Amino acid sequence: xxxxxxxxxxxxxxxxxxxxxxxxxxxxxxxxxxxxxxxxxxxxxxxxxxxxxxxxxxxxxxxxxxxxxxxxxxxxxxxxxxxxxxxxxxxxxxxxxxxxxxxxxxxxxxxxxxxxxxxxxxxxxxxxxxxxxxxxxxxxxxxxxxxxxxxxxxxxxxxxxxxxxxxxxxxxxxxxxxxxxxx
Numbered sequence: 235x236x237x238x239x240x241x242x243x244x245x246x247x248x249x250x251x252x253x254x255x256x257x258x259x260x261x262x263x264x265x266x267x268x269x270x271x272x273x274x275x276x277x278x279x280x281x282x283x284x285x286x287x288x289x290x291x292x293x294x295x296x297x298x299x300x301x302x303x304x305x306x307x308x309x310x311x312x313x314x315x316x317x318x319x320x321x322x323x324x325x326x327x328x329x330x331x332x333x334x335x336x337x338x339x340x341x342x343x344x345x346x347x348x349x350x351x352x353x354x355x356x357x358x359x360x361x362x363x364x365x366x367x368x369x370x371x372x373x374x375x376x377x378x379x380x381x382x383x384x385x386x387x388x389x390x391x392x393x394x395x396x397x398x399x400x401x402x403x404x405x406x407x408x409x410x411x412x413x414x415x416x417x
Contacts, residue, residue, distance in 0.1 A: 243278060243279060244279055244394045244395060245394065246275045247271075247276045247395070248395065248397070250268045250275065251268070251272040251276070251398055252398065252401060252405075254266075255402060255405045255406075256405065258365075258409075259408060259409035259413070261310030263306050263310075265302075266300075266302050266306075269295065270299045270300075273292045273295035273296045274292075274296065276288075276295075276395075277292035277293065277296070279392065279395070280292060283390045284344060284345060284346060285347075285351055285386070285390055286339060286351070287335055287345070287348075287351040287352050287354075287356075288351055288354060288355055290355065291355045291358055291359065294359055294362070298362050298366050301366055302365075302366040305366060310368070311368065312370050312414075313368045313369050313370070315370060315371055316369055324364075325360075327360075328356050328357055328360045331352075331356045332356045332357070333349075336348045336351075336352040339351060339352060346389070346390065347386060347390075350382065350385070350386050350389075351386065353379075353382060354379055354383050357375060357378070357379045361379060370410060370413040372409075373407070373410035374410060376402065376409075377403055377406045377407060377410070380406055381399075381403050383395075383396075383399040384399045
């Protein structure tokens, strides 16, 4: 894919991602269409840039867009927060999987940043499972994940992707405030 097409693909990925996040944070079901467009676009970009765990994450996001749409029900309703012990288990399981995936990527692929790639991927899976089941803490996970993703995308020369994750960090804060009634 030439540079001009790659930049257009990155623009589509960024704009659809922003629309998805804003629409989701305010409870609009149309968000799932933009989730499909975003994940498809980023899947192609990650393949081109050899960000393999992130590529797998985009496949997961595609399936979660379909699940989220069908899980929507009669309307959007945020659930009560999970107990702290549940978050401890989520973080522990994620840390183990991050380590294992990082080792695998380092040994078996030409991934440029295997452990950082693994962190954003595994952590995003955990946060997304919370998100599509409407737990407000998902936004707190995403604040951390998005901040780390800024660095990952800058290192892979995806400036618009890095900008997207900077905006995601702010949108995640907004999402948490909206979902918890602070905003």
